Amino acid sequence: MNEKNKLLSDKVLNKTLKVLGIILLFLAVLFMASQFSSIWTKITAAIGAVLVPVALAWLISLVIYPIIKLLERRGVGPRGLSVTVVYAATAIIIGLMFYYITPFVRDQIAQFFEVGGDYDAIVAYFKGDFKTNFIFGQGVYDWLSQTIKDSGLVENTIADAADNLSSRLASTMLSVITIIFILPILLLFYLLDYERVNDSLRSIVPTKYEKGTSELGSRLNQTVGAYVRGQLFLMIAIGTAATIIYKLIGLKYFFVFGMIVGFTNIIPYFGAIIAMIPVVIYAVITSEQAGGVNPLLVVGVNVGLQFIEGNIFQPIIMGRQLSIHPLIIIVSILFFGSLFGTLGVVFASPIAATIRVLITFYKEKKETLNTAESNAPPAAATS
Amino acid sequence: MKRKKVYNLFQINLILFYSFSALLVPILIGFSYILDLQLLTSVNIIVLVADIIAAVVFIVGLTFILITRDHFQRRLKPSYSREFLWLIIIATFGILGIGVIFIYLGGELFYVPHIIIPLFLTTYLLLYVVGQKYFNINLLKR
Numbered sequence: 001m002n003e004k005n006k007l008l009s010d011k012v013l014n015k016t017l018k019v020l021g022i023i024l025l026f027l028a029v030l031f032m033a034s035q036f037s038s039i040w041t042k043i044t045a046a047i048g049a050v051l052v053p054v055a056l057a058w059l060i061s062l063v064i065y066p067i068i069k070l071l072e073r074r075g076v077g078p079r080g081l082s083v084t085v086v087y088a089a090t091a092i093i094i095g096l097m098f099y100y101i102t103p104f105v106r107d108q109i110a111q112f113f114e115v116g117g118d119y120d121a122i123v124a125y126f127k128g129d130f131k132t133n134f135i136f137g138q139g140v141y142d143w144l145s146q147t148i149k150d151s152g153l154v155e156n157t158i159a160d161a162a163d164n165l166s167s168r169l170a171s172t173m174l175s176v177i178t179i180i181f182i183l184p185i186l187l188l189f190y191l192l193d194y195e196r197v198n199d200s201l202r203s204i205v206p207t208k209y210e211k212g213t214s215e216l217g218s219r220l221n222q223t224v225g226a227y228v229r230g231q232l233f234l235m236i237a238i239g240t241a242a243t244i245i246y247k248l249i250g251l252k253y254f255f256v257f258g259m260i261v262g263f264t265n266i267i268p269y270f271g272a273i274i275a276m277i278p279v280v281i282y283a284v285i286t287s288e289q290a291g292g293v294n295p296l297l298v299v300g301v302n303v304g305l306q307f308i309e310g311n312i313f314q315p316i317i318m319g320r321q322l323s324i325h326p327l328i329i330i331v332s333i334l335f336f337g338s339l340f341g342t343l344g345v346v347f348a349s350p351i352a353a354t355i356r357v358l359i360t361f362y363k364e365k366k367e368t369l370n371t372a373e374s375n376a377p378p379a380a381a382t383s
Numbered sequence: 384m385k386r387k388k389v390y391n392l393f394q395i396n397l398i399l400f401y402s403f404s405a406l407l408v409p410i411l412i413g414f415s416y417i418l419d420l421q422l423l424t425s426v427n428i429i430v431l432v433a434d435i436i437a438a439v440v441f442i443v444g445l446t447f448i449l450i451t452r453d454h455f456q457r458r459l460k461p462s463y464s465r466e467f468l469w470l471i472i473i474a475t476f477g478i479l480g481i482g483v484i485f486i487y488l489g490g491e492l493f494y495v496p497h498i499i500i501p502l503f504l505t506t507y508l509l510l511y512v513v514g515q516k517y518f519n520i521n522l523l524k525r
Contacts, residue, residue, distance in 0.1 A: 100418070237472055243417050244479045248486075248495050255417070308475075312507075312522060316468050 052343065053179050057186045059350065062225035063232060064187070065194060083191050087184075101255075108253045118252070118286060125285045216361050220354060227353045231266055238265045238309055242275075245301050251279070251293050252286075261305070268329050268349055272306040324352055390517050393448075393455035395463050398517060400444055403473050407437040409480025410473070416483040426487045462519040470518075474510060478502045 006012070033040055064086055071082040113119045134141040148154060190197060198217065205213045239262020246254035257279045264271035276299070283295040332352040336344035411433040415421065420429055448455075482499040486492060507522070514520040 104418075233468075237475075240414075240417070241475060241479065244413050244476075244483070247416060248479070248482055248492070248499075250492055258417075312471060313468070316464050316471070316520065 049175065049178075052175075053182050053186055055347070056179065056183055057190050059224070059228055059347075060183075060187055061190055061194070062221060062228050064191060066225070066229075068191060068194075079192055083188065086191075087188070104255045105259070108256050112253060118282070121289065122282075122285050212361075212365065216358070219361065220357050223357045224350050224353050227350055231349070234309065234313055235262050235265045237313070238262060238305060242301070242305055245305070246279075246298075249293055249297050249301060250291065251283070251298065252291060253282070257282075261302075265309070267333065267345055269326065270330075270333060270345075272302060272309075276302045324349070324356060328352055328356075387519070389459055389461070389519070390463075391456050392458040392460065392463075393452055395466050395517065396448060396455055398513070399466055399470055399473070400448055402470060402477075404437065404441045404444065406473055406477030406480070407440055408433045409478075409484055410476045411436060411480070412487065413476055413480030413483050416486075421487065430487070464518075464520055467514055467518040467520045470513070471510060474506045475503075478506060 067086055068079070068082045071077075071085060072079070076082045076085055111117060132138060202210060202214055202217070239258055242261035243254055243258025246258050251257060257275075260278065261272075261275040264275040267274065279298055279302070280295055283293050283298040286292040287295055329349055329352055332355075333345055333348040336348040336351055338344070340347070408430070412429060415429050415433070478499055481502060482495045485495060485498050490498075511522045514522050
């Protein structure tokens with residue numbers, strides 16, 4: 001059969017009709033849904049309220065559960081005891097961190113804002129040196145600032161932001177507080193009955209797909225778990241290394257800037273740039289002062305850290321199995337960031353890893369099915 | 384065909400443990416520098432405490448490694464990526480700590496990069512060789 005006839009065969013036409021039917025039905029459902037948008041907003045908000053703590057509990061369990069299993073293998077059991085040990089250890093670590101690190105951070109922030117300190121120097125820089133040394137000349141600076149002033153852009157933006165903030169702050173704070181209080185309890189019950197919860201979830205799936213679902217679940221746990229544990233490890237290692245190096249090069253607020261590097265490291269590619277912006281701006285402005293650091297040195301440190309992280313740590317931690325193309329990660333950060341905000345940006349990579357596992361699993365299953373069909377005897381294949 | 388030798392987990396742990404023991408003093412001194420401990424007490428005491436901790440860790444660690452020798456000698460892995468990552472982390476913080484020791488010994492802050500950058504380069508070259516030979520990991524291959 002030639003190519004033209006093949007395209008017009010009943011099988012292809014049948015498939016095309018099916019796909020078109022599904023697309024039309026999907027569009028019809030979307031149209032109907034848009035007619036009742038207020039109900040859908042409420043339903044989506046409710047799902048979001050449930051989904052965020054559950055997803056967070058799952059991600060944290062991927063880090064904590066291996067520790068619990070390790071404790072149980074070492075004879076720390078039953079489950080209640082091992083979970084208690086992990087919870088107590090976590091509480092002690094968090095407590096100690098707050099006890100020892102908070103004074104550092106507080107002192108450095110207080111030092112930054114004190115009278116005649118660096119904050120004043122930065123404000124003075126933007127009012128004085130920045131204006132006189134403006135790259136396009138002082139005239140352009142005056143014209144630009146006058147235009148911005150006349151347009152009311154700054155006032156409007158601040159007013160809008162204040163409006164948005166006041167309306168959103170209450171709901172955001174409420175959800176954050178809810179998560180803070182609910183998450184440990186949710187996690188506790190999930191960890192206590194980890195196997196039973198997973199078995200119950202598996203039992204919902206029809207028996208025909210149970211084996212596949214179980215395999216997919218364990219693969220998801222393995223892949224996303226490796227990713228989350230790896231990122232957490234990198235966050236601590238890079239943050240600490242950055243803090244030491246910043247101090248070695250003589251940066252005044254090494255602790256705060258090092259912590260920023262550590263926290264933003266969770267966002268691939270953009271994290272390094274986000275962390276670099278404040279420290280480089282600070283270095284540029286205060287480079288002329290006594291104790292100032294050469295901004296090029298700061299850029300060099302950040303680029304070096306990023307290079308080591310991207311070329312040495314990431315490939316070893318994530319491995320080939322987990323390596324996702326940078327383009328996919330960037331697109332997923334933009335997509336999930338616009339969809340879920342900051343949380344979306346942070347969790348874009350694990351979500352991308354999850355989607356990758358799902359696609360790979362689907363492809364493998366399809367391949368296995370095709371191989372089984374082609375290997376089956378003709379009588380069995382036709383029946 | 385020449386086959387690549389696979390080292391057991393005991394040998395890998397031994398490499399890790401010796402590197403850790405050798406670099407524990409600089410690592411501890413590096414962390415003391417973050418917390419500005421040199422402002423609270425003298426450098427001699429910091430180094431002494433770090434030495435004591437390193438000695439205790441060495442004795443306890445070596446005993447543990449020798450006790451678990453049989454168990455780990457039976458375990459083989461095609462590549463030791465997680466262990467190699469620990470080695471990189473140990474080496475990195477160790478070298479940063481050596482930079483801090485240089486300052487503690489009265490060196491100028493300005494010359495710290497002159498010490499740690501060649502050390503970093505040498506160590507990563509060493510890690511590349513060790514990674515290929517013992518851990519079955521190529522540092523240059525993604």
